[in-house]
Amino acid sequence: xxYDLLNLNAVKKDNPADGGITYFESEKxxxxxxxxxxxxxxxxxxxxxxxxAHKLNWQLLFCPMxxxxxxxxxxxxxxxxxxxxxxxxxxxxxGLWREMIWHKNDSILCVAxxxxxxxxxxxxxxxxxxxxxxxxDQ
Numbered sequence: 001x002x003y004d005l006l007n008l009n010a011v012k013k014d015n016p017a018d019g020g021i022t023y024f025e026s027e028k029x030x031x032x033x034x035x036x037x038x039x040x041x042x043x044x045x046x047x048x049x050x051x052x053a054h055k056l057n058w059q060l061l062f063c064p065m066x067x068x069x070x071x072x073x074x075x076x077x078x079x080x081x082x083x084x085x086x087x088x089x090x091x092x093x094x095g096l097w098r099e100m101i102w103h104k105n106d107s108i109l110c111v112a113x114x115x116x117x118x119x120x121x122x123x124x125x126x127x128x129x130x131x132x133x134x135x136x137d138q
Contacts, residue, residue: 002074008089022087033114048099048101060092
Protein backbone atom coordinates (compact mmCIF):
# COMPACT_ATOMS: atom_id res chain seq x y z
CA UNK A 1 0.00 0.00 0.00
CA UNK A 2 1.42 3.37 -0.99
CA TYR A 3 1.63 5.53 2.12
CA ASP A 4 4.34 6.57 4.56
CA LEU A 5 3.92 7.11 8.30
CA LEU A 6 6.31 9.84 9.45
CA ASN A 7 7.55 11.17 12.73
CA LEU A 8 7.33 14.90 12.12
CA ASN A 9 10.05 17.12 13.55
CA ALA A 10 9.12 18.00 17.13
CA VAL A 11 10.83 20.42 19.49
CA LYS A 12 9.85 20.66 23.16
CA LYS A 13 11.06 23.28 25.60
CA ASP A 14 12.58 22.40 28.95
CA ASN A 15 9.61 24.00 30.69
CA PRO A 16 6.47 21.92 29.85
CA ALA A 17 4.35 25.07 30.18
CA ASP A 18 6.09 26.42 27.06
CA GLY A 19 4.58 23.61 24.97
CA GLY A 20 6.23 22.39 21.81
CA ILE A 21 6.38 22.85 18.07
CA THR A 22 6.02 20.33 15.27
CA TYR A 23 7.08 21.20 11.73
CA PHE A 24 7.79 19.80 8.28
CA GLU A 25 9.36 21.26 5.18
CA SER A 26 8.14 20.87 1.63
CA GLU A 27 10.32 18.66 -0.61
CA LYS A 28 12.59 17.91 2.35
CA UNK A 29 10.56 16.14 5.04
CA UNK A 30 7.74 15.28 2.64
CA UNK A 31 8.26 14.17 -0.98
CA UNK A 32 6.28 16.90 -2.72
CA UNK A 33 5.88 20.65 -3.14
CA UNK A 34 2.91 22.02 -1.17
CA UNK A 35 0.34 23.90 -3.26
CA UNK A 36 -2.61 23.83 -0.87
CA UNK A 37 -3.21 23.54 2.87
CA UNK A 38 -6.57 23.01 4.53
CA UNK A 39 -7.98 21.67 7.77
CA UNK A 40 -11.20 20.12 9.01
CA UNK A 41 -12.40 21.18 12.46
CA UNK A 42 -15.47 21.30 14.75
CA UNK A 43 -16.29 17.70 13.80
CA UNK A 44 -18.11 15.44 16.23
CA UNK A 45 -16.84 12.11 17.54
CA UNK A 46 -17.99 9.21 15.38
CA UNK A 47 -18.22 11.31 12.19
CA UNK A 48 -17.07 9.59 8.99
CA UNK A 49 -15.69 11.77 6.18
CA UNK A 50 -13.59 11.38 3.08
CA UNK A 51 -14.88 8.60 0.84
CA UNK A 52 -12.70 9.52 -2.13
CA ALA A 53 -9.35 9.00 -3.85
CA HIS A 54 -7.06 11.27 -5.83
CA LYS A 55 -5.56 10.55 -9.24
CA LEU A 56 -2.55 12.91 -8.94
CA ASN A 57 -2.62 14.53 -5.52
CA TRP A 58 -0.08 13.61 -2.83
CA GLN A 59 -1.15 14.58 0.68
CA LEU A 60 0.30 14.84 4.16
CA LEU A 61 -2.37 14.31 6.84
CA PHE A 62 -1.72 15.17 10.47
CA CYS A 63 -3.83 15.64 13.57
CA PRO A 64 -2.46 18.37 15.86
CA MET A 65 -5.33 17.85 18.32
CA UNK A 66 -7.45 14.79 19.05
CA UNK A 67 -7.62 11.39 17.41
CA UNK A 68 -8.65 10.49 13.85
CA UNK A 69 -8.50 7.08 12.21
CA UNK A 70 -7.60 6.99 8.53
CA UNK A 71 -8.84 3.91 6.68
CA UNK A 72 -7.01 3.34 3.39
CA UNK A 73 -7.83 1.06 0.48
CA UNK A 74 -5.61 0.55 -2.57
CA UNK A 75 -8.20 -1.52 -4.46
CA UNK A 76 -6.81 -4.80 -3.12
CA UNK A 77 -6.47 -4.41 0.64
CA UNK A 78 -7.52 -2.13 3.48
CA UNK A 79 -5.32 -0.73 6.25
CA UNK A 80 -5.98 1.65 9.12
CA UNK A 81 -3.70 4.31 10.62
CA UNK A 82 -4.49 6.23 13.81
CA UNK A 83 -3.40 9.87 13.89
CA UNK A 84 -3.36 10.66 17.60
CA UNK A 85 -0.24 12.78 18.11
CA UNK A 86 0.83 16.15 16.71
CA UNK A 87 4.16 14.59 15.69
CA UNK A 88 2.59 11.85 13.51
CA UNK A 89 2.23 12.50 9.79
CA UNK A 90 0.72 10.30 7.11
CA UNK A 91 1.86 10.78 3.51
CA UNK A 92 -0.71 9.44 1.06
CA UNK A 93 0.46 8.64 -2.44
CA UNK A 94 -2.02 9.16 -5.31
CA GLY A 95 -4.52 6.40 -5.94
CA LEU A 96 -5.59 5.57 -2.37
CA TRP A 97 -9.22 5.56 -1.28
CA ARG A 98 -9.59 7.12 2.16
CA GLU A 99 -12.15 7.40 4.91
CA MET A 100 -11.58 9.39 8.09
CA ILE A 101 -13.27 8.59 11.41
CA TRP A 102 -13.22 11.10 14.26
CA HIS A 103 -12.53 9.37 17.60
CA LYS A 104 -12.75 12.53 19.73
CA ASN A 105 -14.92 15.62 19.50
CA ASP A 106 -13.19 18.66 18.04
CA SER A 107 -10.25 16.70 16.63
CA ILE A 108 -8.52 18.64 13.86
CA LEU A 109 -7.33 17.09 10.61
CA CYS A 110 -4.77 19.16 8.70
CA VAL A 111 -3.84 18.40 5.10
CA ALA A 112 -0.95 19.65 2.97
CA UNK A 113 -1.58 18.81 -0.70
CA UNK A 114 0.63 18.69 -3.77
CA UNK A 115 -2.06 19.98 -6.13
CA UNK A 116 -4.44 22.91 -6.33
CA UNK A 117 -8.10 22.01 -5.89
CA UNK A 118 -9.51 20.37 -9.02
CA UNK A 119 -12.83 18.50 -8.72
CA UNK A 120 -11.98 16.40 -11.82
CA UNK A 121 -8.94 14.99 -10.01
CA UNK A 122 -11.14 13.28 -7.38
CA UNK A 123 -12.70 9.82 -7.58
CA UNK A 124 -15.79 9.96 -5.37
CA UNK A 125 -17.47 6.65 -6.16
CA UNK A 126 -15.89 3.45 -4.79
CA UNK A 127 -16.87 1.30 -7.81
CA UNK A 128 -15.28 3.89 -10.12
CA UNK A 129 -12.18 3.77 -7.91
CA UNK A 130 -11.94 -0.01 -8.30
CA UNK A 131 -12.32 0.36 -12.09
CA UNK A 132 -9.60 3.05 -12.06
CA UNK A 133 -7.20 0.79 -10.11
CA UNK A 134 -7.89 -2.16 -12.42
CA UNK A 135 -7.30 -0.05 -15.55
CA UNK A 136 -4.09 1.36 -14.08
CA ASP A 137 -2.76 -2.15 -13.31
CA GLN A 138 -3.20 -3.34 -16.92
